Amino acid sequence: MVIQGFSLSAYLAIPVLLSLLAEGESIKVPLVENVHQISTKKEMLLSSRELISAQATPKTYYVSGAGNDQNSGLSTSSAFRTIQRAANLTNPGDTVLIMNGVYTNSAKAGSVVHIKRSGTAKAWIKYKAYPGHLPKIQHNTWNGILVSNGASYIEINGLEVIGNNANITLDYAMSQKTNKLNPLTNGNCINVDGRTNGHSRHIRIVNNKVHKCGGAGISAIESDYVTIDNNVVFDNAWYSVYGCSGISMLNNWNSDNNRGYKMFVTNNKSYNNRMYIPWIAVGKITDGNGIIIDSTRNDQNNSKLGAYKGYTLVQNNLTFNNGGSGIHAFLSEHVDIVNNTAVLNNQSPEINGGQIFAHTSSDVRILRNILYAFPGKQVNNNTKNTNVVYDYNIYINSSKVSVKGPRDIVADSQFLSKYPTLEKISGDWKLRLDKQNPPKRTYVEPQSAGFVCGTVTYRLQGKLIKVGCSR
Template identity: 40%
Template sequence: MRNTVLFILSLSLSSSAIAKNIYVSVNGNDKNSGESEKSALESLQKAADIAKPGDVVLIGGGSYSNSNTQDNGAVLSVTTSGTPDAWIIFKALPDCKPTINPIGWAGIQISASYIKVEGISIIGQNDGLTLLDALADAKNSIPNPKYNTNGIIVEGRRVKEKPHHVIISNCEIGKCPGGGITILEADYVTVEDCEVYNNAWYMRYAGSGITTLNNWAFDDAPGYHIVIQRNYVWNNKTLVPWERTGKLSDGNGILLDVTDQKRGGATNPNADAVIEEIKSVIEPAKIKVSLRPEWKGRALIANNISAYNGGSGIHTFRTKHVDIINNTTYWNGQTVGYQELFPNNCEDITILNNIIVPRPNGKVTSDSKNTNIKWDYNVYPNKQEVFSGENDLMINPEFVKVDNDLRKADFRLKKGSKIINSGTNDIPVKTDLLNKKRSESKPDRGAFEQ
């Protein structure tokens, strides 16, 4: 027995010992070893192909792209998994800003587990596209990826082993004609400290800024499985009708979509399309058909600013077990008129400490087929009777500076605001959008702690 333990320990130490840094540079060469900055690889994909558990791929500044417009193609496709104690990490070199400029279906596609992506920009081709051309392409039976490029997609639909334990941190995702960050059939995913803007304009698939769809349970452990926190999300919208309905749809800031298979119904607030449950992920002849396992995890949406999006600022659809805490939403519903922040056909949703400011003539929230919604300590400027919390405040929050580019805005509260020190710690959120420590007794409402 002792020899077996020593053998296992030896294997573990050997695995850690061979973990290495892999360097990538726009001036590199894929014939190099990638073991130092001087011998850097040129392509991100080459680095992904050789990366093993525990490896860190360090990426130099500059622009990375490729000509891959094939189905499922991406500039960086991650298919090798790390392990619980040896994640594979893709990150920017210190003081460098690597930028992926995709022309195919995705900038980064992750179909693996124990993966972290940190400090990378993905900037799409919106500046060179026109709505007229996108509308024309939407009539074609075969879609052109040029109008549907996703920024980062965690893709579980095409693989037997669903991705789980993925972290997307401190990334910039902008101007992608498809979705910004899209998470499909995955579990244990964290999206934090990102800027997600100007995405989903030209796609035919009704995307959004940050979306989870069809969460696929890795396990039933308690605690948060999905975490979306400290993100700036703005001006994501759809301008091309959804191919299913021929109508504009979604373009939300943050959307948690369809974790509860038992709750039937439409796929969006307009109630104009019904989803078909996915029973198999690839060819039935190759893999036995199986229903998606029930997702019993919990999700946290906290400390985000979501503004000027075409759909809602934040909403959940056919979803259970979500805490929506200390977010600020502002003037959303710009294209399809959705409410600012709302659950739709959901169960066990807690909505606390949010500042919710609808656009002129817009609505704060809505309630359709929901059960067990806890709503309190929220702030909104106009009277609404959909959900009523004993400790709600109906006042103008008075932000320091409003701007439709969140990099220029300041959504902190002005001095003397009645909102300061007025929140609850029923579900404590320890820090704010800037990672500033929150009060343990009387936290502020909204994304910032003053």
């Protein structure tokens, strides 16, 4: 696969940055909530072809806020009341369509929905919002949605998951800073947990709104082939003692020996995720990142998983106002961080790691990103890394650039007023770069069997140039 030139998607954030500079050193969420993220690569294109059920008669179960678990669940008029009732019945190829309603956990339950049953490669199990509906999963327990027990070939699509932050004060959370067992403060929104009873693989978490969880927004732990795409993730990680973030992948697990892309974090918006309670393991604020790829080497805590062999792609994400980094790889290998925008992260006074960076990692490529840091704070760093490449990035209003690639650009705010402008031609966004001509870049990515990506087009000095890849 080959991508040439600068990315279009990153430059779509430039109008946002112009608005940002006009507002001063703050970002207003409405400025960025509707910024269109153009995907040049989506695993979903492959997965949608695989989601053809091999089952002769796949079932569709319906769940409604006005339903009853004594119903059959097989029509909108006989819908179940709880998503868990449907989850307990699913077989490969089944779909659970969730209608309007607020779905909460029972008093002693560890989650609103606990997914333990698997689909197959040709018959995924899908949990989706009913067309036109906006169901809400609201919880005060350990997880809004938990995928465990090795459940695989699962899709979670179009749901809103809300945690317990609105019911917690900072004073109460501080009083619980040594309590590992309090779900009121430590609860996650969507959690794929492969640490007990089997590892999960082939999980798609797409098009969800995930917010106000004291713990992680979306996390995948000891799992493989996970796609986290087009989610909006905000106001998470505030009160947990476990050092959480908006979107996190921890200790990726090898289900096979494929060395292509297997883990995807793409097209998400992740903001206002922040730690207010010290991580209990070290007694200080460490995380609250927009996106973190964490410990894929699996060489900590006597792990027996072995180093993760696959590649992780972090692409086309927008991260801002997070307490920790916008995006970073930590103790990890084989990570590509490409075409992202990270703005005014490192909100926590204790954190100065940078907007996008790698730390104690190897074989990481950080390419064609836009980074905007607070004056006086680092925009990136290169601590204890080997074979980490920074190139074709734009650092705006940044005096502390710890590592600068050969074609990275360090720019002030005036750069934005004269560099690229966007125009719409024939219904598609094109990028006009009449003022400057950035050097061409050929970026060869690891093979991924059967992979298909989208194509975008931009205008460079009068020529229309296509950017994309295919098999």
